[in-house]
Amino acid sequence: MEYRIEVKELLIVDDKMTLTILGTVTDEAINSHFVSKPKLTLYFTNGKEDRRIPFVLSNVIHTEGKCYFSGRYTYRLDLLFWKTRADYLPFDMYFNFGFVDFYEEKIRINMEPELFCAESRMFRFVNRGSRYSFIPDKRAILQSPLRRFFVKFFHGVVKFIEYIIAIAMFPLFVIESILHFTGVLRMPARFNDESKPMRFFAFVFWRFSNTANCKVSMWTFKRWVFKRFYGFFKLFKVKKNKITFISLRRTDISGNFAFIYDKIKDDKSLDLHFILNEHTVSYMTLKEIIDFTKSCATSKIVVLDEFTPMIHYIDLKKETKLFQLWHACGAFKTFGFTRLSKPKGSPQTTRNHRSYDYVTVSSTFCKKCHSEGFGISTDNVVATGIPRTDVFFDEDYKTEARYKFFEAHPEFMGKRIILFAPTFRGNVKETAFYPTEMFDIARVCRSIPDDYAIIVKHHPFVNDVQPIPEELSDRVIDLSEDTELNDLLFITDVIITDYSSLVFEASLLFIPMIFYAFDLEKYINSRDFYFDFKKYVPGKIAYSLDDIINAINNKDFCTEKIGPFADMFFDYRDGKSTDRVVKLLYDNLV
Numbered sequence: 001m002e003y004r005i006e007v008k009e010l011l012i013v014d015d016k017m018t019l020t021i022l023g024t025v026t027d028e029a030i031n032s033h034f035v036s037k038p039k040l041t042l043y044f045t046n047g048k049e050d051r052r053i054p055f056v057l058s059n060v061i062h063t064e065g066k067c068y069f070s071g072r073y074t075y076r077l078d079l080l081f082w083k084t085r086a087d088y089l090p091f092d093m094y095f096n097f098g099f100v101d102f103y104e105e106k107i108r109i110n111m112e113p114e115l116f117c118a119e120s121r122m123f124r125f126v127n128r129g130s131r132y133s134f135i136p137d138k139r140a141i142l143q144s145p146l147r148r149f150f151v152k153f154f155h156g157v158v159k160f161i162e163y164i165i166a167i168a169m170f171p172l173f174v175i176e177s178i179l180h181f182t183g184v185l186r187m188p189a190r191f192n193d194e195s196k197p198m199r200f201f202a203f204v205f206w207r208f209s210n211t212a213n214c215k216v217s218m219w220t221f222k223r224w225v226f227k228r229f230y231g232f233f234k235l236f237k238v239k240k241n242k243i244t245f246i247s248l249r250r251t252d253i254s255g256n257f258a259f260i261y262d263k264i265k266d267d268k269s270l271d272l273h274f275i276l277n278e279h280t281v282s283y284m285t286l287k288e289i290i291d292f293t294k295s296c297a298t299s300k301i302v303v304l305d306e307f308t309p310m311i312h313y314i315d316l317k318k319e320t321k322l323f324q325l326w327h328a329c330g331a332f333k334t335f336g337f338t339r340l341s342k343p344k345g346s347p348q349t350t351r352n353h354r355s356y357d358y359v360t361v362s363s364t365f366c367k368k369c370h371s372e373g374f375g376i377s378t379d380n381v382v383a384t385g386i387p388r389t390d391v392f393f394d395e396d397y398k399t400e401a402r403y404k405f406f407e408a409h410p411e412f413m414g415k416r417i418i419l420f421a422p423t424f425r426g427n428v429k430e431t432a433f434y435p436t437e438m439f440d441i442a443r444v445c446r447s448i449p450d451d452y453a454i455i456v457k458h459h460p461f462v463n464d465v466q467p468i469p470e471e472l473s474d475r476v477i478d479l480s481e482d483t484e485l486n487d488l489l490f491i492t493d494v495i496i497t498d499y500s501s502l503v504f505e506a507s508l509l510f511i512p513m514i515f516y517a518f519d520l521e522k523y524i525n526s527r528d529f530y531f532d533f534k535k536y537v538p539g540k541i542a543y544s545l546d547d548i549i550n551a552i553n554n555k556d557f558c559t560e561k562i563g564p565f566a567d568m569f570f571d572y573r574d575g576k577s578t579d580r581v582v583k584l585l586y587d588n589l590v
Contacts, residue, residue, distance in 0.1 A: 001027040001102055005040070012114035012120045016080040020115075021055060021389045025067040025099050034055040034062040035521050036532050038069050039060055039098040039444035041372065043106065047089035049084045050379075052372035053348070055095075056341045064471040067099070073341070075348060076392045077123050077134060078141060082354040082376065088136040092128075100532045106130070138534055151373040159213065166212035166423040219282040223313060226281055226289050230314045233297035236405065240318045240589065246292070249306045249327065251276050256305055256325040259387035259578040260585070273299070281310050296320070300589055303476065311350050324374070325581065329362045329570040330388050331369035331530040333423075338373045343526065344427040345374070356469060358588075360384045362504065363571045369530045374415040379394075384584060385570070385577025391486065391573030392508045392556075411474050415453040418552070419492040420466075422483065422516065423500040424459040432461035438518055439496075440478055440545060442469050455479055455488060459500070494537075494557070496548060503538060507566040508573065512557035513539030538565035 002025070009020035025038060040055040051269045057071040069329065078093070094106040108130045118125045124135040142148075176405050179185045181200050188203075202217075202488060209215050243264075253261050264270055273295055279288060296302055296316060302321045304311065316322055334351055346352055350450060352415040359381045361370050368380040374381075391397045406413050420439065424432040456466045458480040468476045479488070486505060489495075495506050506513055515537050517523070524533070535546025538561040542548045551557060566573070570579075 001025065003038075003111045005095065005097065005107070005339050007111050007113040009115040010117075011115075012077075012118040012125055013538070014120055014121060015076055015122050016074050017077050017123075017566065018072065019055065020070075020072040020493060021057075022070045022129045023068070026065060026068075027100075028065050030062055030065055030067050032062055034067065035532065036100050037068075037524065037528070038067065039097075039103075040069075040071075041096040042075070043094045043096050044080050044091050045085060045094075045326045046081060046086075046087075047090040048089065049081045049377045050371075051080050051375065052096070053080075053375075054338055054340055054372065060407065067386060073119070074435055081184075081346055082351070083568075087137040088141065090133065090135045090279065093132040093134065094130065101535055113427075113436060114404070116347050120549065153552055163214070166208050168212055169199055170204075170208060171203050171209075171393075174361065176207065177203045195326045220444045221275035222281045222284060222289065223582045224309060224460065225286075225575070226284075226293060230291055230293040232295055232315065233294045236294070236298050238302050238317060239271055239298050241269055242273065243301045243303065243585065243589075244275065244295040245303045245305075246275045246295075246308055247305050248278055248280065248308055248313070251278065252338055255327060256387045256581075257303070258391060260303070260325070260581060263578055264425070264583045264585075277502055281313075301585060307352070309352065312350075312355055316355060322355050323585070324353075324356045324359045325387070326359060326370070328359065329374075329499045330501060331361070331366040332501045332503070333499055334373065334528045334530060336373035337350055337375040338530070339527070343404045344530070356380060358382055358584065360584070362389070362577075363388050363569045365568050382584060383571045385572045387568075387578040387581055388486070388576045389505065389508065390578050391409075392489075393506065393573070398490045401490045405491050406486070411451060412453050415475075416449075416493045417489055417491055418454045418494045419498060420454055420496045421457040421488075421500055421502050422459070422496075422498045424461045425519075426461075429461045433457055436464055436466050439466070439516070441466065442472065443545060444549060445472055445475055448552050450475075452552070453477075455492075457485055458490060467472075499527075499533075501530075503565075507538050507562050510559070510562050510566075513538055513562075514557065516543075516548060517541055518543055536561075536565060537561040538570070543565075 003023065005021065005023040008022050010020065010121045011018040021040065023038065023040070036265060037060050037549065040057065042053045042055055044051045044053070053075065056073040057069050059070045061068045061362065075252060095109060097103070097107045111127060111130060111132060122137055123139040124137065126133040148457065176185070177200055178201060178516060181196070189347065205217055209217070221261055236459065247257065250257070253276070261272070264272070275292055275295060277288070284292070292310065296311065301314070301321050301323060302311070302327060305325045305327050311322065336346045337348070341347065354376055355375060356376055357380060359370050359374060359376065361367060361381055361383055362385055363385045367378055370381045372379040422434055424434055426432045451473070454476045456468070456476065456478040458466065462480070466478055468478060485502065489505060489511065492511055494501065495511050496516055497503065497513065498516050503558060505515060517533070520543070540551045540556055540558045
């Protein structure tokens with residue numbers, strides 16, 4: 001494979017850098033139906049911290065033997081680093097490039113742009129061949145105190161005028177809301193709360209917010225209260241032995257938290273605290289806000305297992321270490337900052353995720369993916385393994401899980417079990433769905449041997465029920481709502497999935513897999529993956545029900561791909577991931 005990448009345009013104005021890139025990949029395997037896309041990453045380093053940001057490609061064209069790509073995107077240079085953001089250190093920028101199974105850091109290309117313009121007093125710029133060097137000017141970035149005062153004063157005056165106008169128009173907003181509420185005018189679809197009073201006030205505050213150019217809602221009020229309480233509790237001392245576990249995806253001690261807790265619960269020297277609920281700031285009570293902010297201000301370690309937006313509203317003390325025990329194994333679908341410019345992707349200006357001191361992952365290969373997705377330094381990502389995967393090496397646990405399943409479902413005893421476990425479509429929980437019509441269970445059952453049974457396990461976000469014909473009740477069961485997914489793997493003979501991260505756990509047990517990717521190209525365009533899907537998925541790729549049926553009947557599962565896949569995404573397969581995470585926690589209590 002050969003590639004050529006050219007910097008066509010480089011503009012640096014104030015704190016913004018605009019890049020235009022043109023590139024070509026030459027490989028005889030490329031054709032017009034090729035779905036893999038080049039992955040170009042800007043790699044920044046200041047000696048103490050590094051940052052990976054994807055370059056957004058707007059055009060990718062595949063033709064016989066070639067892939068052409070180009071893009072233009074603007075980046076904020078003052079928002080690159082988080083931990084060292086106040087040091088204004090000089091930094092370098094390189095390109096990392098990947099395509100299918102090729103990946104190289106700090107590639108050597110000619111970075112001389114055809115069109116160059118640097119009109120920034122904030123960042124001095126030097127082209128050093130295969131890298132760019134930037135030297136921040138702290139005084140220019142911060143600007144003079146007098147200028148900052150007049151800018152804030154002017155903005156304050158404008159906002160005050162807007163606020164006065166909005167107050168004067170408030171009665172009109174109320175009348176408009178009444179007209180909407182009584183059906184004279186149609187209420188916009190976004191105001192769909194079940195409570196009529198909530199819809200009424202939401203509309204009034206929405207109109208007020210747009211006029212006053214400031215957000216007025218329960219969320220903004222509670223966020224303000226949240227910050228004030230944290231500011232108060234920040235006056236308290238950090239307890240050197242206190243660890244707080246926070247989860248917005250569970251209401252009990254389960255998942256990774258359960259494995260960690262089981263290891264440290266008998267240590268009487270520790271002060272362990274748990275905040276387990278599904279409440280974001282908008283739905284938190286005053287008591288919950290106080291508990292959350294006090295715990296964050298007084299804990300030596302705060303542990304998360306999911307994106308927790310409230311933690312990023314505040315600046316934790318330097319003594320407090322923030323751990324992210326990310327719930328998923330490996331690095332499959334893109335997330336966070338990797339989805340720059342994609343729907344629901346994190347914009348460069350957000351501070352979400354960037355506060356983590358440690359992110360635990362399953363392998364060294366995953367480090368660069370999570371570093372990019374979370375917008376943190378590669379050194380902050382640690383390949384300890386995932387605690388909850390320890391059960392895959394516990395024979396007693398596996399035996400008990402099998403016994404419990406067949407005790408509850410004796411009709412499945414002696415059958416070969418297929419687990420149908422796809423992920424959802426849509427961007428967020430509220431819009432999540434799966435097109436159940438794409439998987440005709442009756443047709444599959446008619447076309448495969450009678451000793452096969454099927455378990456349906458949809459993603460928790462999916463509310464649509466998979467249609468199961470009554471005559472197939474002895475061969476098909478839907479366990480989407482009431483069974484732990486990992487436990488089902490111990491009784492599964494074949495998995496049918498699509499883009500679910502379940503594949504990582506399944507690879508540990510060497511379970512044959514079929515990937516039902518009927519919308520692969522669309523999924524790549526809207527979400528994409530950290531690796532080439534066709535090259536690396538550890539199983540047979542099916543694009544239709546006929547492909548699935550043929551794979552099952554012919555036992556064509558491409559199992560030879562499972563071992564290399566597991567090697568790539570698991571540094572350790574010893575059942576001691578929990579021990580390594582616990583050691584990391586204790587090391588940070590010192």
